[in-house]
Amino acid sequence: MVHWSAEEKQLIASVWGKVNVEECGAEALARLLIVYPWTQRFFDNFGNLSSPTAIVGNPKVRAHGKKVLTSFGEAIKNLDNLKVTYSKLSELHCDKLHVDPENFRLLGDILIIVLAAHFTKDFTPACQATWQKLVGVVAHALAHKYH
Amino acid sequence: MLTAEDKKLVHQVWDKVSGCQEEVGAEALERMFITFPQTKTYFPHFDLHHGSDQIRGHGKKVVAALGNAVKNLDNLSQALSELSNLHAYNLRVDPPRFALQLLSQCFQVVLAVHLGKDYTPEMHAAVDKFMSAVAAVLAEKYR
Numbered sequence: 346m347v348h349w350s351a352e353e354k355q356l357i358a359s360v361w362g363k364v365n366v367e368e369c370g371a372e373a374l375a376r377l378l379i380v381y382p383w384t385q386r387f388f389d390n391f392g393n394l395s396s397p398t399a400i401v402g403n404p405k406v407r408a409h410g411k412k413v414l415t416s417f418g419e420a421i422k423n424l425d426n427l428k429v430t431y432s433k434l435s436e437l438h439c440d441k442l443h444v445d446p447e448n449f450r451l452l453g454d455i456l457i458i459v460l461a462a463h464f465t466k467d468f469t470p471a472c473q474a475t476w477q478k479l480v481g482v483v484a485h486a487l488a489h490k491y492h
Numbered sequence: 493m494l495t496a497e498d499k500k501l502v503h504q505v506w507d508k509v510s511g512c513q514e515e516v517g518a519e520a521l522e523r524m525f526i527t528f529p530q531t532k533t534y535f536p537h538f539d540l541h542h543g544s545d546q547i548r549g550h551g552k553k554v555v556a557a558l559g560n561a562v563k564n565l566d567n568l569s570q571a572l573s574e575l576s577n578l579h580a581y582n583l584r585v586d587p588p589r590f591a592l593q594l595l596s597q598c599f600q601v602v603l604a605v606h607l608g609k610d611y612t613p614e615m616h617a618a619v620d621k622f623m624s625a626v627a628a629v630l631a632e633k634y635r
Contacts (some may be wrong), residue, residue, distance in 0.1 A: 372613075375613060376613045376616055376617075379613045379614070379616070379617050380613070380616055380617040380620050397613050397614050397617070400613075401613060454597050457597070457601060458597075458600055458601060458604045458611075458616060459604075461601045461602075461604035461605050462604035462605075462607070462608050462609060462611045463608075465604075465605050465606070465608045466605060468601070468605055470519075470522055470523045470526045470527070471526065473523055473526070473527050473598075473601055474523075474526045474527040477527045477528070477597075
């Protein structure tokens with residue numbers, strides 16, 4: 346089980362408290378699809394993904410980004426119980442969605458950059474370290490039920 | 493790999509941080525050491541405290557090398573040839589794709605911190621591609 350220090354929990358909570366889940370989620374997913382275009386393979390039914398502008402403005406991307414980050418919020422509420430919390434979601438990503446877990450790492454890194462651009466200097470090195478640990482742990486939990 | 497548009501964007505980003513390149517280098521390294529402690533194993537001879545002269549000096553070196561790469565986007569292999577030899581035969585930062593990716597991530601976080609909203613998705617994509625291209629060249633001679 347992953348250990349979280351009091352300071353780490355505080356850094357997670359203080360950043361998360363200021364995050365607009367809809368905006369941030371939309372931006373993270375859009376950037377994933379733009380920076381790593383092969384990830385578009387999972388979103389054939391999303392309509393127009395033909396350019397960065399199209400992707401950023403795509404309502405399905407926005408909606409799904411919000412969904413993904415809302416789920417991330419659940420992880421934050423259950424830091425001491427992540428594998429169980431994400432058990433069904435992990436099975437879904439493996440059995441139904443067929444997503445290579447490497448993509449979770451990519452999205453995690455993108456989320457960090459979105460947070461950095463949003464919070465600028467307030468996204469201190471300590472913040473980044475804690476959040477990189479968090480996205481790593483979340484990615485690991487999501488991959489846990491793969492077989 | 494890098495389109496004409498990507499190259500333009502990389503130049504734009506570089507211009508935007510031209511005034512604080514030394515800080516950017518030092519900050520990227522510092523973030524890397526804090527966030528990915530395994531990277532410290534390559535610097536047992538360094539003082540890795542915040543603000544250390546060695547980190548500043550090394551950050552400046554790294555950014556200068558990246559700056560050289562930016563000036564030679566059409567010929568990265570040749571421009572980075574010496575550095576490629578150094579990383580392959582002397583430094584042996586291993587595995588090349590992985591460890592250099594960690595520096596790339598931290599470098600991009602610093603760009604995002606400095607540029608905020610101006611670090612657009614298009615710039616992000618171009619810089620990510622550029623850093624991948626640099627890492628690939630540095631790894632060319634590994635085996």
